[in-house]
Amino acid sequence: MSAAEMTDRIEKGSPRLKARIAGVSYLLVFLTGGFALFVSGRFGPSAGLIAGACYIAVTLLFYGIFKPVSRNLSLLAAVISLLGIIIGPLSLLHLVPFSISPLVFFGFYCLLIGYLILRSTFLPRILGVLMVFAGLGWLTFLSPPFAKFLSPYNFIPGLLGEGALTLWLLVMGVNVERWKKQASAARE
Numbered sequence: 001m002s003a004a005e006m007t008d009r010i011e012k013g014s015p016r017l018k019a020r021i022a023g024v025s026y027l028l029v030f031l032t033g034g035f036a037l038f039v040s041g042r043f044g045p046s047a048g049l050i051a052g053a054c055y056i057a058v059t060l061l062f063y064g065i066f067k068p069v070s071r072n073l074s075l076l077a078a079v080i081s082l083l084g085i086i087i088g089p090l091s092l093l094h095l096v097p098f099s100i101s102p103l104v105f106f107g108f109y110c111l112l113i114g115y116l117i118l119r120s121t122f123l124p125r126i127l128g129v130l131m132v133f134a135g136l137g138w139l140t141f142l143s144p145p146f147a148k149f150l151s152p153y154n155f156i157p158g159l160l161g162e163g164a165l166t167l168w169l170l171v172m173g174v175n176v177e178r179w180k181k182q183a184s185a186a187r188e
Contacts (some may be wrong), residue, residue, distance in 0.1 A: 015065060015122070015180070016173035022061035023169030028054040030166065045092075052085050059109075065174065066116040068183035076104070077112035080105050101147070107138030110161060117165075122179040127165050134161025 029051050036048035059081040066074040084105025090096045114131030117123045137157030141147045147154055 003156050014176070016176050018065055019169045019173040022058050022065065023166050023171075023173075024184065025057040026162065026166040029058060029087050030163070047052075049089070052088065055081065060112060065179075066113070066120065067115045068179065068186040069120045071186070073112055073116055075095065077109055080112065084109065096183045099144075101137045101141040101144070103141040103147075106158075107135045107141065110135030110138060110158070113165075114161070119152065120179075121182050122175040123168070127161075127168055130161035130164045133184040134158045137161075165175075 032047045033051035036044045036051055059078050062081075063074050063078040066077070084102040087096055087100065087105065088098065088102040091099070091102070095166065110131050110169030112135075114128045114133075114135060117131060118125055120128075132159045137154050140150050140154040
């Protein structure tokens, strides 16, 4: 199946189902990413690759979920997320000509997703506020010495914001009626 066909199938699915799948994928990012952080040997990098694959799924699903809010900002968020996902493994292989933490990209991604949630009608605004908070936490990695000074406390906003969004998507999904109304308004 091509990427275009997969994107088309995702777009035609129920917004609540997409949100729940995004929640499951996000939970897998937390679990496999956490495992990769704390496990050395050959299993750590493998878990990191699985976390990256799950984050790609989250990114694509979020693009479809937030497209009715702003197609351009949703696309920008997806591109930034994918850059962060790509830069992580490339940095480990010393294939990136500059030194930047992938968490910086996820910081900008969380800021954009937070903004999209705040502008949406189908998710609670508090989730948007928490995602902006998460983004600010990840942006501390713009300065490695500052991030190291704040560690491990600079991980707390990400855990709270992204964790709250993950749980909401798993339990509640999105308000389908409001999502469809916003999607219909975006098409007009």
